[in-house]
Amino acid sequence: xARTAYCKRCGKEVEAxxxxxxxxxxxxxxxxxxxxxxxxNPVKDWMYWNSVMRLLLPGALAILVLVLLLELxxxxxxxxxxxxxxAFLPVLGVLLAAALAGVFAVLLLRGKELSDFxxxxxxxxxxxxxxxxxxxxxxxxxxxxEMPGEGGDARVIKLSERQIAWKDVSxxxxxxxxxxxxxxxxxxxxxxxxxxxxFTWDDTMDYIREKLGRKKKVRLPKSLEAPAPAASRRxxxxxxxxxxxxxxxxxxDEEDLQEMPQQTDRTDAESTDPLT
Numbered sequence: 001x002a003r004t005a006y007c008k009r010c011g012k013e014v015e016a017x018x019x020x021x022x023x024x025x026x027x028x029x030x031x032x033x034x035x036x037x038x039x040x041n042p043v044k045d046w047m048y049w050n051s052v053m054r055l056l057l058p059g060a061l062a063i064l065v066l067v068l069l070l071e072l073x074x075x076x077x078x079x080x081x082x083x084x085x086x087a088f089l090p091v092l093g094v095l096l097a098a099a100l101a102g103v104f105a106v107l108l109l110r111g112k113e114l115s116d117f118x119x120x121x122x123x124x125x126x127x128x129x130x131x132x133x134x135x136x137x138x139x140x141x142x143x144x145x146e147m148p149g150e151g152g153d154a155r156v157i158k159l160s161e162r163q164i165a166w167k168d169v170s171x172x173x174x175x176x177x178x179x180x181x182x183x184x185x186x187x188x189x190x191x192x193x194x195x196x197x198x199f200t201w202d203d204t205m206d207y208i209r210e211k212l213g214r215k216k217k218v219r220l221p222k223s224l225e226a227p228a229p230a231a232s233r234r235x236x237x238x239x240x241x242x243x244x245x246x247x248x249x250x251x252x253d254e255e256d257l258q259e260m261p262q263q264t265d266r267t268d269a270e271s272t273d274p275l276t
Contacts, residue, residue, distance in 0.1 A: 032120070032121070033118050033119060033120035033121075034118070034119045034120070034200055034203040034204060034207065035116065035117065035118045035119075036116075036117055036196075036197055036199070036200045037114055037115065037116050037117075038114070038115050038117070038195045038197065039112055039113070039114055039115075040112065040113045040114070040115055040195070041112050041113075042107040042108075042110050042111075042112075042113065043104065043107040043108045043110075046178075047180075047193045048107060049103075049107075050190070052103050056096070056099060056100070056103075060092065060095075060096050063092070064089075064092060067083070067088070068080055068083065068084075071083045106140055109136060109137070109140055110137055110140050110141060111130070111132075111134075111137050112131065113128055113129065113130055113131075113159070114128070114129040114130075114131060114156070115127070115128050115129075115195065116128075116129070117194055117195070117196075117200075119194070119203070119204055119207050120207075121211075122165060122166070123163055123164050123165040123166050123168075123169075124163060124164050124183060124192055124194060125161070125162075125163040126161065126162050126163065126192055126194070127158065127160075127161040128158075128159040128160050128161070129156050129157065129158055129159060130156065130157045130159050131155065131156050132155060133156075133157045138157075141159060143159070162191075162192060163192075164183055164185055164191045164192050166211040166212060168185045168191075169183050169184070169185055169212060169218060170184050170185050170186045170187040170217075170218060170219065171183075171184035171185075171187040171218065171219040171220075172184070172208060172212065172218065172219070172220050172221070172224060173221070174221050174223075174224075178195070179195065179196045179197065179198065179201060180193055180194065180195050180196065181193075181194045181196060181204060181208070182194075187219060205223075205224065208220075208224050209224050209225075209226050210226070212224070213225055213226025214226050
């Protein structure tokens with residue numbers, strides 16, 4: 001299991017439970033989390049290319065639209081047609097390809113990174129680190145060659161951190177082939193792509209199902225929707241209804257009616273004292 005707990009007293013990662021096995025401190029509910037680290041190569045990581053494309057392609061499209069509008073305003077329809085039939089579009093394509101080649105070179109020279117992911121009761125957290133930093137790697141990441149508080153011989157440098165609270169998540173998308181979970185806030189903007197491992201995938205799914213499974217405003221895959229609780233129906237006891245007892249009707253045949261006076265007379269004769 002990937003779920004662990006952090007003991008603030010002894011500063012160690014321990015197994016999830018109620019008490020710390022080392023110092024006996026009671027572990028709070030917020031101390032339990034799922035944490036893991038993955039190595040990422042930017043030039044092979046699709047999410048880096050996704051971030052670049054989200055900026056590069058809209059920028060190229062905006063330039064094309066702006067140029068065509070200017071031609072339409074100052075030259076009319078004929079100028080627009082002439083611009084389209086000229087070498088403008090091929091030149092724009094070459095510039096776009098050159099920009100992609102430059103991005104490829106930058107990502108290649110950046111080197112590998114380490115990403116620490118933490119999923120807890122508050123939300124999702126990511127911290128990026130650069131192992132074996134060099135001045136070139138730092139400059140390609142828009143960092144100073146010697147960061148404040150870090151020596152030149154530092155083996156690992158913290159690059160950035162980002163997080164998103166559960167209440168801010170608008171959409172969750174699963175990418176099982178890459179063992180990846182994408183968190184959006186708002187629903188059209190990717191905030192954090194979480195790269196899981198086979199050992200942390202189930203724990204991450206449990207956290208998402210627990211925190212977001214019952215929220216109707218969050219767009220989730222069917223597999224992450226929590227089952228609706230059974231509706232508790234109150235059993236109302238109906239007031240007792242008074243029922244009148246049924247009257248028993250005795251039917252007497254004619255023969256019984258004829259025998260009744262005789263029996264009555266016989267009884268009266270036997271009960272009369274002959275001496276009186």
